[in-house]
Amino acid sequence: MAPQGDPILEVRDLVKHFPLTQGIVMKRQIGAIKAVDGVSFDLRRGETLGVVGESGCGKSTLAKLLMALEKPTSGSVKVNGELVDVHKGSNLKRFRRNIQMVMQDPYTSLNPRMTVGDIIGEPYEIHTEVAPKGDRRKKVQDLLEVVGLNPDHINRYPHQFSGGQRQRIGIARGLALQPEIIICDEPVSALDVSIQAQVINLLERLQTEFGLAYIFIAHDLSVVRHISDRVAVMYLGKIVEIGKDTQIYDKPSHPYTQALLSAVPVPNPEGRESRERIILQGDPPSPANPPSGCRFRTRCWKAQEICAVEEPLLQIRPGTDHESACHFAEAHDVVHAS
Amino acid sequence: MKNPSVDTHLLPADSGTIGTEPLLAVDNLHVEFTTRQGVARAVNGVSYALNAGETLAVLGESGSGKSVTAQAIMGILDMPPARIPKGQIRFRGTDLLQLSEAQRSQIRGQQIAMIFQDALSALNPVFTVGWQIAEMFRVHKGMSKKAAYAKAVELMDRVRIPAAKQRVNDYPHQFSGGMRQRIMIAMSIALDPEVLIADEPTTALDVTVQAQIMELLAELQRESNMGLILITHDLGVVADVADKIAVMYGGRIVENAPVHDIYGNAAHPYTKGLLESIPRVDMKGQELYAIKGLPPNLLDMPTGCAFHPRCPFRQDDCVTDVPALHEISGTRSSACHYWREVLDGTAG
Numbered sequence: 149m150a151p152q153g154d155p156i157l158e159v160r161d162l163v164k165h166f167p168l169t170q171g172i173v174m175k176r177q178i179g180a181i182k183a184v185d186g187v188s189f190d191l192r193r194g195e196t197l198g199v200v201g202e203s204g205c206g207k208s209t210l211a212k213l214l215m216a217l218e219k220p221t222s223g224s225v226k227v228n229g230e231l232v233d234v235h236k237g238s239n240l241k242r243f244r245r246n247i248q249m250v251m252q253d254p255y256t257s258l259n260p261r262m263t264v265g266d267i268i269g270e271p272y273e274i275h276t277e278v279a280p281k282g283d284r285r286k287k288v289q290d291l292l293e294v295v296g297l298n299p300d301h302i303n304r305y306p307h308q309f310s311g312g313q314r315q316r317i318g319i320a321r322g323l324a325l326q327p328e329i330i331i332c333d334e335p336v337s338a339l340d341v342s343i344q345a346q347v348i349n350l351l352e353r354l355q356t357e358f359g360l361a362y363i364f365i366a367h368d369l370s371v372v373r374h375i376s377d378r379v380a381v382m383y384l385g386k387i388v389e390i391g392k393d394t395q396i397y398d399k400p401s402h403p404y405t406q407a408l409l410s411a412v413p414v415p416n417p418e419g420r421e422s423r424e425r426i427i428l429q430g431d432p433p434s435p436a437n438p439p440s441g442c443r444f445r446t447r448c449w450k451a452q453e454i455c456a457v458e459e460p461l462l463q464i465r466p467g468t469d470h471e472s473a474c475h476f477a478e479a480h481d482v483v484h485a486s
Numbered sequence: 487m488k489n490p491s492v493d494t495h496l497l498p499a500d501s502g503t504i505g506t507e508p509l510l511a512v513d514n515l516h517v518e519f520t521t522r523q524g525v526a527r528a529v530n531g532v533s534y535a536l537n538a539g540e541t542l543a544v545l546g547e548s549g550s551g552k553s554v555t556a557q558a559i560m561g562i563l564d565m566p567p568a569r570i571p572k573g574q575i576r577f578r579g580t581d582l583l584q585l586s587e588a589q590r591s592q593i594r595g596q597q598i599a600m601i602f603q604d605a606l607s608a609l610n611p612v613f614t615v616g617w618q619i620a621e622m623f624r625v626h627k628g629m630s631k632k633a634a635y636a637k638a639v640e641l642m643d644r645v646r647i648p649a650a651k652q653r654v655n656d657y658p659h660q661f662s663g664g665m666r667q668r669i670m671i672a673m674s675i676a677l678d679p680e681v682l683i684a685d686e687p688t689t690a691l692d693v694t695v696q697a698q699i700m701e702l703l704a705e706l707q708r709e710s711n712m713g714l715i716l717i718t719h720d721l722g723v724v725a726d727v728a729d730k731i732a733v734m735y736g737g738r739i740v741e742n743a744p745v746h747d748i749y750g751n752a753a754h755p756y757t758k759g760l761l762e763s764i765p766r767v768d769m770k771g772q773e774l775y776a777i778k779g780l781p782p783n784l785l786d787m788p789t790g791c792a793f794h795p796r797c798p799f800r801q802d803d804c805v806t807d808v809p810a811l812h813e814i815s816g817t818r819s820s821a822c823h824y825w826r827e828v829l830d831g832t833a834g
Contacts, residue, residue, distance in 0.1 A: 415721040
């Protein structure tokens with residue numbers, strides 16, 4: 149389904165700083181972990197936005213902020229044009245119905261002492277208006293069928309299912325309240341290779357069927373490319389490049405995106421000796437004390453004086469057709485070049 | 487060479503092979519675990535060979551027996567519940583399974599070493615990394631504390647940990663994931679082993695760090711001409727570094743091949759399915775090929791070919807007869823009755 153219409157989700161300058169404190173009696177704030185530091189994007193109905201980046205870049209904190217599981221330090225989230233107020237219960241409850249999450253680890257995200265029927269039906273306990281009590285069992289069975297599980301297994305426990313089946317249960321729980329947006333935080337990374345494709349196909353089918361919008365957070369760049377309409381690349385709490393999937397993968401213009409793409413092993417041994425590889429040295433700097441100016445400059449081979457002084461804004465730059473946050477942005481195809 | 491008193495430590499270390507015998511040969515290995523639910527046959531007749539300087543990738547999903555085989559080679563299986571009813575593991579012609587525990591611990595770490603997946607849980611949190619690396623030299627070489635520490639710093643330099651001198655007294659939690667994996671690598675290459683087994687060495691790491699670690703391993707291998715067994719499920723990593731591939735499924739090897747032959751040209755339906763299920767650029771917007779069903783239950787293996795319940799090309803004899811590992815060419819083999827048809831695309 150092609151993404152259409154007005155944005156369903158508008159995120160503006162979202163910031164989350166976790167305070168670092170010192171002392172027990174006299175607690176003082178001595179700094180902050182800048183987990184998410186000014187993130188803005190739009191998501192339209194039926195669209196999939198892929199979010200990629202290394203661990204610690206703020207992908208999962210972003211997911212929690214969008215779910216209103218964390219209160220943002222500043223910035224705003226609008227759903228269907230309406231501002232989400234994390235301090236107002238009724239507003240929050242309505243909003244949460246519309247945005248659901250599929251977690252990474254299907255082994256720890258399902259309560260082992262609840263039956264599958266109770267797990268999937270639990271959202272109805274809070275949002276009673278979605279399904280009246282008598283209807284619930286039927287609804288849960290329908291959901292099981294939608295995600296490709298046997299509806300007769302409604303009284304089984306999570307341990308009786310395999311990893312891929314458990315992820316399907318997690319997806320059914322996400323669908324229970326008929327949300328418009330689903331946030332998938334690494335939904336296939338804990339699964340075996342032969343099972344990953346099954347779950348990706350299921351997510352794509354559900355998108356077409358229900359017109360869902362996905363935020364798809366993953367570190368596997370080939371999976372993200374397959375499922376996403378647009379891709380955002382994050383580094384140390386900021387989006388450094390965002391664009392259509394073809395723009396990001398074929399014409400990456402930020403050095404970090406280029407390095408990330410070139411580091412992905414290609415499942416084809418032909419020409420492996422001549423393939424271009426940009427190997428970044430070291431680890432990302434600490435988000436408690438990010439470098440001045442451009443945050444990537446400490447690992448960047450293009451860095452010049454201006455990079456330490458002036459922070460590059462996320463904007464369309466000469467010679468590129470999508471937004472990137474680099475003073476020296478330059479489209480360069482690293483995947484196909486040889 | 488059945489004589490268990492042979493001191494393998496004194497065997498010649500210069501040549502990669504002794505006659506036609508490879509450096510390391512696993513031959514018809516069986517491993518089973520006794521559990522409360524019954525006997526789980528984790529490894530059912532695995533054979534592979536490794537020469538010096540060579541990289542063998544063992545590819546498989548969880549439960550395929552790839553790690554258990556590696557643990558059997560290292561001699562670190564808990565026995566019981568594990569049991570090795572059949573098979574040989576020959577290192578330079580000596581069957582390791584016939585050696586005493588004392589003899590094996592001579593080989594372990596010195597001649598065959600291993601890197602584990604999760605460096606944080608494989609390192610001891612209450613000792614400094616320097617102490618843990620130096621332990622290799624103190625225990626195996628009887629070095630003094632001071633000399634061993636100096637060696638540890640040298641090794642940390644070799645695996646390119648910045649400021650090794652200052653960081654040698656740090657604890658594992660003070661290092662990032664990639665740096666911890668480097669420390670694991672430093673420990674494993676400390677005594678210049680001839681065989682290095684890397685069990686999912688980069689699975690827990692980011693792609694940028696994965697690239698650093700794989701580059702480091704390749705470089706160390708070139709320097710010392712080690713044989714490397716790389717256990718992984720990542721078809722991309724395999725394509726990047728391996729010389730040959732052994733694909734495992736349900737405790738068996740289903741396909742053996744040189745790396746350049748297997749991609750786009752699989753001779754077993756499972757390998758073919760795995761390769762086709764990777765998202766490709768030209769598949770955008772289309773449904774991915776998915777192998778249907780689930781991996782087999784080790785307590786209750788399917789009859790005949792273990793892959794038959796999931797195989798799109800299944801015939802009647804697949805349900806009843808276990809396929810032998812058919813030789814396709816000198817370097818390739820496939821455990822499928824219909825490998826010819828799979829290979830030339832006429833199966834099913």
